[in-house]
Amino acid sequence: MSVLVILEQRGELKACGLEAASAAKRVAEAAGMPLNALYMGKSLDDGLYALAGLGIDTVYACEHPELRYYSNDRYVPLLCELATEIGAKAIIGSASALGKELCASAAARIHAELAQDAISVRWDGTLRAEKPIFAGKVISDVVFTSLPGVVTLRPNVGVIERAGDALPQVAKRDVPPASVRAVIEEVVENVSGTVELTEAKIVVTGGRGIGGPENWPVLQDLCDALGAALGASRAAVDAGWIEASHQVGQTGKVVCPDLYIACGVSGAIQHLAGMRTSKIVVAINNDPEAPIFKLCDYGIVGDLLEVVPMFAEEIRKGR
Numbered sequence: 309m310s311v312l313v314i315l316e317q318r319g320e321l322k323a324c325g326l327e328a329a330s331a332a333k334r335v336a337e338a339a340g341m342p343l344n345a346l347y348m349g350k351s352l353d354d355g356l357y358a359l360a361g362l363g364i365d366t367v368y369a370c371e372h373p374e375l376r377y378y379s380n381d382r383y384v385p386l387l388c389e390l391a392t393e394i395g396a397k398a399i400i401g402s403a404s405a406l407g408k409e410l411c412a413s414a415a416a417r418i419h420a421e422l423a424q425d426a427i428s429v430r431w432d433g434t435l436r437a438e439k440p441i442f443a444g445k446v447i448s449d450v451v452f453t454s455l456p457g458v459v460t461l462r463p464n465v466g467v468i469e470r471a472g473d474a475l476p477q478v479a480k481r482d483v484p485p486a487s488v489r490a491v492i493e494e495v496v497e498n499v500s501g502t503v504e505l506t507e508a509k510i511v512v513t514g515g516r517g518i519g520g521p522e523n524w525p526v527l528q529d530l531c532d533a534l535g536a537a538l539g540a541s542r543a544a545v546d547a548g549w550i551e552a553s554h555q556v557g558q559t560g561k562v563v564c565p566d567l568y569i570a571c572g573v574s575g576a577i578q579h580l581a582g583m584r585t586s587k588i589v590v591a592i593n594n595d596p597e598a599p600i601f602k603l604c605d606y607g608i609v610g611d612l613l614e615v616v617p618m619f620a621e622e623i624r625k626g627r
């Protein structure tokens with residue numbers, strides 16, 4: 309019996325997998341089980357040191373050039389076989405696009421209960437997870453009635469906790485040939501040099517209040533000053549002002565940054581569903597009655613085209 313955490317990689321190990329490992333460590337301790345990890349990728353070699361002090365007993369490494377990019381046909385059988393072999397009672401991954409698909413497929417295959425996009429996971433005699441529902445208005449306490457249970461954790465809700473610098477044991481696994489229906493040859497980032505929205509520590513979002521696509525540079529300048537990712541409301545996306553990959557909300561991406569700056573966003577429930585777990589929310593809106601002011605920690609009533617450049621300038625001065 310053990311707890312199994314999935315380490316995500318895109319060449320390098322992703323922070324979201326290391327956060328999941330820290331949460332999984334607490335579950336393993338409470339359950340009195342060892343913590344094991346699964347790596348699927350080209351080679352763990354350089355990544356091993358990123359696992360120092362996370363409390364992982366054994367990392368099972370499935371290394372193969374064809375595992376460099378995610379493939380459902382490849383990854384799901386490897387995860388299911390390992391989970392069954394080591395008697396995993398809890399399988400914990402990240403609620404990234406990759407993690408959600410992988411865990412859903414694996415849970416279906418091994419007939420396990422699944423909680424996606426949880427904001428916490430714990431062991432309390434059985435596996436439990438907290439999960440926002442109804443566009444984030446309610447936090448449900450999911451109790452697993454059978455094990456193994458599979459949980460994906462929202463990136464950025466947890467922290468990477470290290471104690472010491474002990475490295476896990478590495479157990480290399482065979483990667484048998486598999487018939488795959490689609491092979492990813494190359495991944496081309498659509499915007500080079502920018503921070504991935506769902507993993508960003510700071511997000512600056514523009515809504516319909518930016519007035520038009522010609523004003524994105526004003527927000528992008530603040531993003532550059534802060535090292536932030538650029539988000540958008542659906543109104544801005546639907547107007548054709550920006551690609552849908554920037555959309556935050558119920559039908560967009562769910563983000564959980566340390567700092568979320570909403571510029572010209574009214575605060576519709578569907579938008580809040582994608583950002584309400586952000587740690588600090590700043591709203592800039594020229595309407596003092598805008599609903600976003602009910603949720604934010606800091607509110608600025610004013611024209612964003614005046615406030616945002618001042619904000620960026622002050623940040624640069626401070627640095």
Ligand SMILES: Cc1cc2nc3c(=O)[nH]c(=O)nc-3n(C[C@H](O)[C@H](O)[C@H](O)COP(=O)(O)OP(=O)(O)OC[C@H]3O[C@@H](n4cnc5c(N)ncnc54)[C@H](O)[C@@H]3O)c2cc1C
Pocket residue numbers: 514515516517518519540541542543544555556557558559560561571572573574575576577578579582592593594595598610611612613
């Ligand atoms: C099924 C469904 C799913 C949806 N999914 C999403 C989703 O994923 N994400 C999402 O965002 N929405 C989603 N929506 C749409 C949502 O209901 C809102 O329509 C949308 O969020 C509004 O976007 P907005 O805040 O940018 O625009 P508005 O509601 O029009 O607000 C614009 C704000 O900008 C302010 N403003 C105007 N000019 C300035 C200025 N110069 N300076 C400062 N402030 C200014 C205004 O006071 C206003 O508050 C969904 C809706 C449905 C029905």
